[in-house]
Amino acid sequence: LWVNRANLKWLQKQEAEIIGRKCYEVRYNRQEPCSYCAVRKVFESGEPQQATITVSSGRIIEIRAFPIREGGRITSVIEVGTDRTDYKRLEAQYLQAQKMEAVGRLAGGVAHDFNNMLSIINGYAELLFERMDAADPLRAHVTRIIEAGRRSVLLTQKLLALSRKQTLQPEVVDLNGLLRDMEDMLRRIIGEDIKLRLMLTPDLARVLVDPTQVEQVILNLVVNARDAMPQGGQLLLETANVELDEAYARAHEGVMPGSYVMLAVSDTGCGMTAETMSKIFDPFFTTKPRGQGTGLGLAMVHGIVRQSGGNICVYSEVGRGTTFKIYFPQSEESFAAAGIARGEAAARGRGEKILVVEDETPLLELMLEVLGRLGYRAQAARGPIEALAMVEKGLIEPDLVITDVVMPEMNGKVLVERLRQMRPNLKVLFISGYTDNVIVHHGVLDEDAPFLQKPFRVQELARKLESILYQS
Incomplete structure (x- = not known):
């Protein structure tokens, strides 16, 4: 056996310790050749060989072996080992990103179609509820329909979160304050057998996030931690100001070096195997019994964090517990600069003329009825061409147009x-x-265009119209 300097450095040995010995003795302290030995296979087959192995340190080595012939027979073999650990890691990250993107596209499309149907179901249910007498025994049934519709909206939000395409309303947030506000609720969720502890760093930097979505992230992680400790245990919520360096950024796909706020959720539960950890952010993957988990919780957490410009990592050991670490970029904005104005209760319309352009006939009919009840005079156009013709011929002189964005004839813009x-x-x-x-990302609308995402409640539509007509 003879090796070059790079191999000596990798083996951490001197040349005198290597020359004349067998590779399996030097590398692995074995007395017999390895089962995958590329050198032996070259001698046996006479052909070049290739293999990929994982050594005890966890590094992934690609082995290539080539025969050297003299007088027609193989006299020796050259074996080249290449450390492919970083390449394999990047390849795995790329494949995972592709998978998440593909599932995200599917989820986003499903959510879009589902939102259209929910707009019709929820809208008519609300109208029906308003018209029913308080003593009507069927009113309770309609209430159940409305509640189911709202839960379905939450499901579409989960699908959009996993596809990183939900609507966020970012504010400058103090994570310490948010955790203190949630503390009592979290204690009720985890029960008396689990001890909750908060370790909050003083002078914590602010982050620009959607507080409602961050609360959802925390709730999901806390519920998972609770389920991992059925016999009780300890749950730690921790914050800190941290700097992520180049080395961390290289090891984690999509991360930029810089100043971050860390939010860690740690439990002393059952922990996870490496195989489970590799799948936990996959949509629909769950370790819970059938019917007790959708597999969307951690996928949603991952989507919200990444859409917020953050990063999430998990550390776990079977029998010891699990820690999720979330890193949000620090924000330099003040609370005042990022505050979102809260509108007062919406007023009814004053007879303004509204042209509604929608290619979904059931939704179009619903919009006309809702707008009429809100005090507006509404007319319908079943597509852009019809809308243009109506205005051009003077059939309507609208004060406002409500239009779908994506339509076959032309887009809303x-x-x-x-x-x-x-x-x-x-x-x-x-x-x-x-x-x-x-x-906005696809250039269909300007960023500040007045917009309402389906499905919306009657009250949301009323407030939006009030804002556009009377406050803008």
């Missing part, structure tokens, strides 16, 4: 541009089953 050539002061509200993030 182009329609509004053409309508404003005839009515320059025309106001607009765009609606879609897709989120505004997706639509």
